[in-house]
Amino acid sequence: xNRKTFEITDKVAVITGGAGLLGKEFARTLLEYGGxxxxxxxxxxxxxxxxxxxxxxxxxxxxxxYADITxxxxxxxxxxxxxxxxxxxxxxxxxxxxxxxxxxxxxxxHDHAFxxxxxxxxxxxxxxxxxxxxxxxxxxxxxxxxxxxxxxVNIASELGLIAxxxxxxxxxxxxDTRVYKPADYPVTKAGLIHLTRYLASYWGGENIRVNSxxxxxxxxxxxxxxxxxxxxxxxxxxxSHKSEFCGALIFLVSDASSxxxxxxxxxxxxxxxx
Numbered sequence: 542x543n544r545k546t547f548e549i550t551d552k553v554a555v556i557t558g559g560a561g562l563l564g565k566e567f568a569r570t571l572l573e574y575g576g577x578x579x580x581x582x583x584x585x586x587x588x589x590x591x592x593x594x595x596x597x598x599x600x601x602x603x604x605x606x607y608a609d610i611t612x613x614x615x616x617x618x619x620x621x622x623x624x625x626x627x628x629x630x631x632x633x634x635x636x637x638x639x640x641x642x643x644x645x646x647x648x649x650x651h652d653h654a655f656x657x658x659x660x661x662x663x664x665x666x667x668x669x670x671x672x673x674x675x676x677x678x679x680x681x682x683x684x685x686x687x688x689x690x691x692x693x694v695n696i697a698s699e700l701g702l703i704a705x706x707x708x709x710x711x712x713x714x715x716x717d718t719r720v721y722k723p724a725d726y727p728v729t730k731a732g733l734i735h736l737t738r739y740l741a742s743y744w745g746g747e748n749i750r751v752n753s754x755x756x757x758x759x760x761x762x763x764x765x766x767x768x769x770x771x772x773x774x775x776x777x778x779x780x781s782h783k784s785e786f787c788g789a790l791i792f793l794v795s796d797a798s799s800x801x802x803x804x805x806x807x808x809x810x811x812x813x814x815x
Contacts, residue, residue: 547795550575553627554794555620557610557677558637560587562759562783563696567634568603569595570787571794576632577602579623583609583637610637610673613680620680629688632794633681635674635733636696639666640726658723666725671732678740682749690748694793695737697753699809701730709770730755734805741803750802752793757781757809776811 554571558564559580571578572595580595580603582588588605595603608619623630653659674695685691705722712718737753744751758771760780772779789808792798807813 546797547791548575549632549791549795551577552631552794553577553579553623553629554632554634555579555581555606555623555630555677555681556634556636557581557608557673559605560584560591561636561638562761563756563786564636565591565595566783566787567636567790568592569599570791571632571634572599572601572603574791574795575601576794577627579603580605581608581610581619581637583607610677611668613676616673616676616680620677620684624684630681630684631688631691633677633685633691633693634696634790634794635677635693637669637673638696638726638729639669640698641723653723654719654721655724658725662723663725666723666729670726670729671736674733674736678736678751682740682744685749686744686747691750692794693740693749693751694790695733695751695753697733697737697755697805698726698730699755699757699807699813700727701732701734701755702805702807702813703727706774709767709774711770712766737805738803745802750798752798752801752803753805754786754789754793755805755807755809755813756786757812759783774812775809776814779810781808781810 554576556564556568559568560582568578568580580588580592585607592603592605606619606622609615678693705727707721710720734753737751741751758780768780786808789806
């Protein structure tokens with residue numbers, strides 16, 4: 542095996558949620574390894590800005606395409622636009638997700654106990670995190686099947702494997718004020734892992750490989766106490782950096798993982814291992 546095994550030269554790669562924190566890292570990596578990258582995002586300003594920023598740093602074929610992945614019509618329009626431009630889709634990265642963050646200035650509250658969690662938030666998470674991936678796999682899978690194969694990577698989460706430890710979010714200075722990681726994110730990510738297995742089995746004879754990637758929480762602008770609480774629960778003793786999942790992604794989308802399907806690759810600093 543040599544470096545070329547990891548290259549995806551001229552392969553057409555679609556990445557949903559491409560304007561997000563990890564989405565931009567993934568898009569840049571796919572471009573660096575020779576892919577023709579389509580950044581899909583529901584926010585046109587964010588998507589176009591992401592593409593412009595990546596173009597300044599990394600030369601290559603990258604462009605933005607709008608899609609609301611909760612809409613079957615919108616997904617099919619997006620796939621039609623990509624096929625119209627390139628004639629095929631070789632790689633799909635289902636990265637788009639609704640994930641309530643605990644970053645400073647995030648603007649969202651986390652004070653809903655499970656018993657009072659709003660149904661509309663639960664349904665939105667299912668629509669984006671699970672149904673969105675389902676619709677993208679349907680539409681792109683048809684294209685890949687007609688072309689004789691392809692690769693799909695579903696971006697899951699360590700919380701698709703383990704339950705959120707709600708003690709992480711306790712404040713030592715104010716233990717009576719509770720905040721929670723809601724149920725919808727880990728439940729949908731667990732579902733995404735099993736959708737991966739189902740599709741790997743379903744498309745096993747059609748040369749369409751389907752795997753999932755489970756990243757850990759990324760160190761951004763969380764407060765110090767939260768970072769310490771999460772770091773304490775990982776074997777490596779720290780949170781991840783946003784670039785630390787790119788190697789795993791390029792492995793999964795390239796021929797380096799040619800005999801791998803239905804698998805779940807975990808990159809979580811060891812947190813789920815104990």
